[in-house]
Amino acid sequence: MVTLVVIFCVLFTVTSAQESCEGKCGQALDPTLPCQCNSQCITFGDCCDDYQSVCVAATCSGRCNAGVDNSKPCQCNSACVSYGDCCPDYDSLCAGGDAGGETLSSVADQLWNLDVNRVSVTDYNVNYQGQVSSGNTGDSAAEPFFSYVNEAIFTSRPTFALLLPLLDNYNPNIGQSESLTSAQWAEINSFLDAVLATSVMQKAYNYLLNEGKTTGEADFRDVLKELWFNLYQRSSSGPTDSSGFEHVIVGEYKNGVSGFHSWVQYYQEEKANNIDYQGYVSRANPEIVGAQFIWNGRRKAKGSFFVATSPEFDMAIYSICALVRPNAVCSFNMDGHSIRIQTWDVAHKSGSQIASAYPL
Structure with missing residues (x-):
């Protein structure tokens, strides 16, 4: 019985990990996994349950000037401007606003x-x-x-x-x-x-x-x-x-x-x-x-x-x-x-x- 419980726990842990987007945001399609963690999963309806919370909730809160984190859907350092992968709130939280104190988000809202x-x-x-x-x-x-x-x-x-x-x-x-x-x-x-x-x-x-x-x-x-x-x-x-x-x-x-x-x-x-x-x-x-x-x-x-x-x-x-x-x-x-x-x-x-x- 103990052996069965241990096996069940191991299988449950592995399966749970496979069904989570932790550390997998933006990865290419992996057909061996039960769910996916890239933007195409919305189109094909095979996103992991935590895709929205882990991958889509893109924010720089607590991440300003941090190094590149490929597990995240966007980045929060100065290089992200050149690479085009800044989080939407990068300007307001990390860059101190653009010239005149306005951010792209504030300008877009006004437009x-x-x-x-x-x-x-x-x-x-x-x-x-x-x-x-x-x-x-x-x-x-x-x-x-x-x-x-x-x-x-x-x-x-x-x-x-x-x-x-x-x-x-x-x-x-x-x-x-x-x-x-x-x-x-x-x-x-x-x-x-x-x-x-x-x-x-x-x-x-x-x-x-x-x-x-x-x-x-x-x-x-x-x-x-x-x-x-x-x-x-x-x-x-x-x-x-x-x-x-x-x-x-x-x-x-x-x-x-x-x-x-x-x-x-x-x-x-x-x-x-x-x-x-x-x-x-x-x-x-x-x-x-x-x-x-x-x-x-x-x-x-x-x-x-x-x-x-x-x-x-x-x-x-x-x-x-x-x-x-x-x-x-x-x-x-x-x-x-x-x-x-x-x-x-x-x-x-x-x-x-x-x-x-x-x-x-």
Whole structure:
């Protein structure tokens, strides 16, 4: 009997250890274990019971300036800024705030609260349907993603109304030369005027001014134009074929769909029957979806975007991350949720131009 009890205790201890995320956060899939401890486990529904408490409760409380701890989902030393793996509260708890005493989290919260053009929950409805993996090639959604959007927002809210004419100004094929006419530049300038007049973008401007990323209002306009609208070569040896706006907002074709991280573009293309929604890979709050879809016959394994936010909010938050956390994961808290945004700069260009930007 004693032997049986000892064996049972040993087996129980081993099994309990296998079913815990202690020391295993972020580890690659191990099919020999009964549960997993990486971000994909949410998608596949095989997280250990303590995944949320051990791995997702990402905080720097009591860890400021500690060495790298690979068992944790994020880090709390100065190197985390370069590696893009800081915990969301790193700035506020460890770095003493950014210039002017503001942190990314405090700025993001203000942007969120100032976004008066964000679409109300009563003015849109989405239908997530089936969940899929990014490697899935089947269709787990019989219906479109958007089941309703109040069309009045696209005419009554200036930044939305001025965004729509820009969506058809681009050739989505990467590798084919791109140019903009004087009429198209006029549309871009009208859109920039409207965006810069919003409280959201004024807050972004003041923060970036304090951060030393711009020198004044005229310069800030030039910064935004360079980040988003000035054309560049996506390949160092290729033609001038892309821009931050084209890639992030409109989407491009390269071995499927590249970019495409705007809910407005998604809705417009789905309404035009150019998109076949296949299901969601991930979802998070405030409403962020990683959607799988077919666009004009080309597949996007996972296209992530904020849902219902205004054009100025998307441009502001992506611009801030691109400038203060370039080529890294930009982590912060917003509206009570942990948010992570990845931005990439055009590597072969001097200065800052957005190669991509999207929520993770």
